Amino acid sequence: MDLSVFSSMESEVRSYVRAFPTVFDTARGSTITDEAGRDYIDFFCGAGAVNYGHNHPAIKKDVLEYLASDGIQHALDMATSAKRTFLETFSEVILAPRGYAYKVQFTGPTGANVVEAAFKLARLATGRTGVIAFTHGYHGLSMGALAATANSWFRDAAGAHLGDVVFHPYDGYYGDDIDTVKMLEKLIEDPSSGLDLPAAVIVETVQGEGGVNVASAEWLRALRELCTKHGIVLIADEIQIGVGRSGDFFGFEESGIVPDMVTLSKSISGYGFPLSLLLINPELDVWKPAMHTGTFRGNTVALVSATSALNNFWRDPEFVAGIARRSELVRARIDSIAARYPEHFATRGRGLLQGLVGISDNELAGRISRKSFELGVIVEVSGAHDEVLKLMPALLGDEETLVRGLDVIESAVDAVLAA
Ligand code: PMP
Numbered sequence: 001m002d003l004s005v006f007s008s009m010e011s012e013v014r015s016y017v018r019a020f021p022t023v024f025d026t027a028r029g030s031t032i033t034d035e036a037g038r039d040y041i042d043f044f045c046g047a048g049a050v051n052y053g054h055n056h057p058a059i060k061k062d063v064l065e066y067l068a069s070d071g072i073q074h075a076l077d078m079a080t081s082a083k084r085t086f087l088e089t090f091s092e093v094i095l096a097p098r099g100y101a102y103k104v105q106f107t108g109p110t111g112a113n114v115v116e117a118a119f120k121l122a123r124l125a126t127g128r129t130g131v132i133a134f135t136h137g138y139h140g141l142s143m144g145a146l147a148a149t150a151n152s153w154f155r156d157a158a159g160a161h162l163g164d165v166v167f168h169p170y171d172g173y174y175g176d177d178i179d180t181v182k183m184l185e186k187l188i189e190d191p192s193s194g195l196d197l198p199a200a201v202i203v204e205t206v207q208g209e210g211g212v213n214v215a216s217a218e219w220l221r222a223l224r225e226l227c228t229k230h231g232i233v234l235i236a237d238e239i240q241i242g243v244g245r246s247g248d249f250f251g252f253e254e255s256g257i258v259p260d261m262v263t264l265s266k267s268i269s270g271y272g273f274p275l276s277l278l279l280i281n282p283e284l285d286v287w288k289p290a291m292h293t294g295t296f297r298g299n300t301v302a303l304v305s306a307t308s309a310l311n312n313f314w315r316d317p318e319f320v321a322g323i324a325r326r327s328e329l330v331r332a333r334i335d336s337i338a339a340r341y342p343e344h345f346a347t348r349g350r351g352l353l354q355g356l357v358g359i360s361d362n363e364l365a366g367r368i369s370r371k372s373f374e375l376g377v378i379v380e381v382s383g384a385h386d387e388v389l390k391l392m393p394a395l396l397g398d399e400e401t402l403v404r405g406l407d408v409i410e411s412a413v414d415a416v417l418a419a
Pocket of ligand 1: 047109111112113115140208209238240
């Protein structure tokens, strides 16, 4: 496969092409095909950007119809029929049934863009500057978001001071017996702890990039209570765990908490088109007109595909039941791999964000990822030391492909450990 133009012309910053060195060409459902005609089963889903698989025919049909009708492509944040339909559908299918009263802000289209908006608004609404983020958290790489991203590989590239964020241990960071929300409470309530009252706390209910770390429902409820007690804006970063990955639409639903702000990106458009939303408790919506603006916000084609995904999947209880069944299949398989090699692996995860954690050797997950790719499966690593094989298959599709993908990963584990 000729990759020379990418290595000669594209910046050294390129990343995933190094882990998956081929030229991808077409994709359908969970299968991606490269230029040589080789098929790969996708257990990565664009880091959560194509949760419904690639080029889903129902969404494609709506997108093609919109394009064929000369539907408006770009309108800044002017009113469009596409946006009206999206807002009405999002309210009817997602917000209203859950009793959420959020207002919706269309931010720039990346995850980092929506995190920036959340921080600015929380700071504006509270008049305070500090943000508490958690160990192993990932919130994007623009300067404001990067300040809340824990990994030193990314922080070291900032080239400027990253300020106004304090990191606190995530649930389980010091083991199961240490309640880190209690620790935070003590720091906040002690006038001589040195910790200023923050504007916001930002949390992922499951840390995708940070190594598939799962916050317990009790911990999240205690965090919600602490934020409420002190008027701290609780931001749930749902960019990776949201839009079905957890088994519910939102990762925080299981805990029953209602965050003050929610960041959504990646799979909200349903088709891999860039689209991000900030959900805002109306009391905190203190923006003045155009205080936070930009050219690309709420792209109409992405709104059409987002509406299509809500209509085609989220109105159907069978779709949600299917995520649960698929999650059980994945979890049972990685648990059985870990049971076969207890000295090498632990497992953790929720829904269809599952981690096979290499405990004997930080290099193990990377070797398995490379072997899986050789054998025809795309699966990523995450964690502070890239020690976690992160399994993120599509939320729907035929079970046979899912099982085949798991078989390949298991064969890769066996091959790597036998080597
Ligand atoms: N937050 C979370 C939880 C993420 O997983 C990511 C991306 N991996 C981001 C923010 C940043 O999104 P983007 O790469 O689109 O800026």
